[in-house]
Amino acid sequence: MSPQQRTEMSHKERLLRQGMKHFYAHGYHGTTVDALLEASGVPKGSFYHHFGSKETFGKAVLGRYVEYQLNLLQKWISRSDIPTAEKLSGYYAEMVEDFIGSGYQRACLAGKFSTEVAATSESFRTQLASDMGDWRTFLVTALTQGQVRGDVRKDRSAGELADALLALMQGAFVIALSSRDETSLKAVGTTIPLLVEPASSSAG
DSSP: OOHHHHHHSOHHHHHHHHHHHHHHHHTTTTOOHHHHHHHHTOOHHHHHHHTSSHHHHHHHHHHHHHHHHHHHHHHHHTOSSSOHHHHHHHHHHHHHHHHHHTTSOOOOHHHHHHHHTTTTOHHHHHHHHHHHHHHHHHHHHHHHHHHHHTSSOSSSOHHHHHHHHHHHHHHHHHHHHHHOOSHHHHHHHHHHHHHHSOHHHHHO
């Protein structure tokens, strides 16, 4: 980060951006407050003024990430020119493109935190459950609307389909983080229409 960028950006914003980078690269436990301060050029007093603790800071970074994902999902599901399966596939494809573009580093931060801290921190687990619940709600809304339009299968509830989609997406990124192979990512991309569309539609 250049000196000019540091001057133009607030201390809080600089910390949040560095937090995103460090949590992706080193995980929650591998990231220290001192490393964040050095990378952002922010004094320690500002960190504790804005966040109070590393855990509060971690949850703020997580909240920003989930907000980004929900905005991205909303961008796709609000489109009226394509069917539901294409909306969901497009959203997922954009996530994959970002992930591959990062050199297989920046997968799902919510998934990363779920595997690293949810089992040991009730506070993190509660926020992650809420965040995943919001993600699921967006998917349920899109799928329900698709069922009304007739381009989403009705033999399974929108809730069941949303749960399956979340599990597929999260699982694909976990596998790809280890393998650095597009195979699992592409498999989920081609499975989304098969999972979502009515049988007659997917058969064609």
